Amino acid sequence: MLDGVVQGELSHGALLRQAVLVDGEVEVSWQGGGASARFSPFWLRDHCHTKESLHPETLQRQVDTFAIPADIAPARLELGDGGKTLRVVWRHDGSVSVLPAAFLKGIAETCGRITAPQRRLWDRTSMGQDFPTMEHAEIESGDAGLLRWLSMVEENGFALASGVPATLEATQQLVTRIGYVRETIFGGMWDFTANLAFKDTAYTSAAIGPHTDGTYSFDSPGYQMFHCLQFDGTGGESTLVDGFKVADQIRKTDPLAFEVLSSVKVPAQYLGDGVHLRAEHPVIGLDHNGGYAQIAYNNYDRAPFSLPRTRMAAFYRALKLFNELINDPAYEITMRLAPGTALLFDNWRTLHGRRAYQGYRRLCGAYLNKEDVESKVRVLRAGAK
Ligand SMILES: [Fe+2]
Numbered sequence: 307m308l309d310g311v312v313q314g315e316l317s318h319g320a321l322l323r324q325a326v327l328v329d330g331e332v333e334v335s336w337q338g339g340g341a342s343a344r345f346s347p348f349w350l351r352d353h354c355h356t357k358e359s360l361h362p363e364t365l366q367r368q369v370d371t372f373a374i375p376a377d378i379a380p381a382r383l384e385l386g387d388g389g390k391t392l393r394v395v396w397r398h399d400g401s402v403s404v405l406p407a408a409f410l411k412g413i414a415e416t417c418g419r420i421t422a423p424q425r426r427l428w429d430r431t432s433m434g435q436d437f438p439t440m441e442h443a444e445i446e447s448g449d450a451g452l453l454r455w456l457s458m459v460e461e462n463g464f465a466l467a468s469g470v471p472a473t474l475e476a477t478q479q480l481v482t483r484i485g486y487v488r489e490t491i492f493g494g495m496w497d498f499t500a501n502l503a504f505k506d507t508a509y510t511s512a513a514i515g516p517h518t519d520g521t522y523s524f525d526s527p528g529y530q531m532f533h534c535l536q537f538d539g540t541g542g543e544s545t546l547v548d549g550f551k552v553a554d555q556i557r558k559t560d561p562l563a564f565e566v567l568s569s570v571k572v573p574a575q576y577l578g579d580g581v582h583l584r585a586e587h588p589v590i591g592l593d594h595n596g597g598y599a600q601i602a603y604n605n606y607d608r609a610p611f612s613l614p615r616t617r618m619a620a621f622y623r624a625l626k627l628f629n630e631l632i633n634d635p636a637y638e639i640t641m642r643l644a645p646g647t648a649l650l651f652d653n654w655r656t657l658h659g660r661r662a663y664q665g666y667r668r669l670c671g672a673y674l675n676k677e678d679v680e681s682k683v684r685v686l687r688a689g690a691k
Contacts, residue, residue, distance in 0.1 A: 320411035321389035327380060334410060337389055343414035347378045350394055353413075354403035420680075422597045423460045427551040429637045437641065439466040442648075445480070452483055453686040455650075459529070460683065463548055464651035470533060472645035474670050477533040480648060485678030488527055490520070491581055497535070497670040511664065516547045516632045516657035517604040519673070521574035522583040526602060528676025530658070531650045532669060534643040539665010543640045544649065547657040549601030552631045553590045556624075563624035568592050570621050572602070573609040584609060589628055591654075600654040605629065632657055643669075 321337040332350060335342040351374050352367075354360065359369045381397040392410060394403045412418075438458040444451040445467055458465035470476055478495050481487055487494040520526035532544070557564045571586040587602035605625075613621055631637055640661075643649060651658060654676060 320407045322385050322392055322407045322410075323389065325383040325385060325392050327383065330379070332380065332383060332392075332394070334392060334407075334414075336407075336411065341414075343410065345410070345413075347380055347394070348374055348376070350392075350405060351378055351396070351403055353405060353409075355406060355409065356402075356404050359403065419594055422593065422595070425463070425550065426461050427554055428462065428548050428639075429551055430635065430639055433462075433548075433639050437466055437639070438462050438464070439468055442467045442469040442471075442476075442480070446483070449686050449689060453683070453690060456484065456679065456683050456686070459650055459652060459679075463550070463656040464546055464649060466641075467648045467650070468646065470646055470648045472533070472535050474535070477531065477535075477648060477670050478672070481531050481672045481674065484529075484650075484682050485674045488673040488675050490523075490527070490673060491576070491579060491583070495670060495672045497668070499666065499668050511542075511662060511667070513662040514660045515605070516545060516638070516659040517606065518549070518601055518653050518657055519604070520653070521572075521587060521602045521604045521607050522576045522585050522609075524585045525675070526585075526587070526600070527653050527673035529650060529674040529679050530653050530671060531648055531674070532643060532671040533645075533648040534667065534669050535645055536666065536668040537644065539663050539667065541661050542663030542665075542667055543642050543661045545638050545640050545659040545661070546651065547632045547637050547639075547659075548655065549590075549603070549632070549657050550598040550655050552628065552637055553598055553601065555631060556590075556627060560624075560627060562620065563627050564590070566617075566620050566624040567628055570613065570617070573611050574602075574604060574607045575609040576607060589625070598655070601657065602654075603628065603632070603657065 323335045323337045325332055325334045327333075328344065331344040331346055333342050333344045352369055352371050354369060359367070361368050375398055379397045380394045381400070382395040384393040384395070385391070386393045386404065390407050392405045392407065394405075396403065438461075440451070440455045440458065445455045455465055455467065467480065470480060474495060474497050478487070481495070518526065519530060553564070553567075556567065568588050568590040571588055573584060573586040576583040587600065589601065589603050590598065591600035591602065593599040612618060641649075653673075
């Protein structure tokens with residue numbers, strides 16, 4: 307199994323220029339310049355890449371972290387393979403640790419954390435009418451096509467596939483090219499009409515305001531695919547809002563509201579159909595760098611909770627602002643999902659809704675886990691290098 311910390315994000319082609327001991331730490335610099343980086347001897351021993359320390363097949367850590375002397379120190383620092391590796395000869399037992407320059411550069415740049423992808427935040431004007439779309443045949447033609455489509459989703463928070471056969475089977479085939487279908491209380495692949503099969507407004511023909519799904523789940527579905535298989539009626543347009551764009555707007559214009567929305571954990575629940583799911587998320591989830599990680603907003607599913615008086619008032623004020631912006635036509639795009647066009651969107655970023663409709667509508671779709679889609683993108687990118 308790959309270990310994200312051990313594997314890190316490699317900075318291919320990096321070469322070491324020099325390694326010296328400074329204040330008990332190993333300071334490395336790079337050929338071609340750039341900021342130098344420091345690593346503690348303990349950390350270097352813990353991240354040694356020799357096969358005794360890092361399993362060559364599984365890339366799992368073999369080092370006994372807890373047997374490393376707390377005062378471990380290098381006797382000698384050497385560069386191997388013309389700067390491709392750092393070799394550390396340890397004073398206490400003369401053993402040698404080897405660490406690739408590309409690995410060290412990657413850690414220096416990211417601290418081993420997942421970095422946010424390149425994103426294009428959008429509103430109605432900047433998105434325009436030219437929605438990110440790819441032909442189903444191109445997506446299905448090979449890994450390059452699938453990676454291009456998933457990269458569109460990563461950048462924009464959604465993308466469309468056109469020319470998909472209007473069947474459940476073809477939709478499922480498209481989903482499973484990316485990852486496995488996530489099972490929830492709604493089943494795996496859904497295929498539904500307005501029949502109230504579940505106690506959820508999705509199973510009616512009423513309008514649904516912008517929201518994210520699974521606010522009552524600890525791990526809200528990362529992605530959703532919708533494919534309208536049949537529509538005979540009027541209305542029913544789908545709406546999308548870039549939640550990160552709205553979050554960015556609030557951050558710039560109302561820091562107090564932003565602080566509340568990014569720190570108050572809002573409980574949500576699904577009660578009925580034999581289950582009582584409950585979880586809590588801030589409306590605007592941030593990553594370790596303060597970047598946007600996850601929007602979790604569904605006012606229909608918010609569970610009762612209270613805060614101290616002034617905090618409660620601040621929460622309602624901030625929630626009202628968020629709700630006003632996501633319902634502002636300036637942030638919303640609309641599309642009519644017709645048979646043959648599948649929509650894949652990031653449920654941790656893009657809020658979705660639907661206008662009311664009259665007539666008959668059959669929609670199928672599925673949830674995918676966040677980690678599975680990100681994994682697919684990483685694997686496809688690595689294969690494309
Ligand atoms: Fe939904």
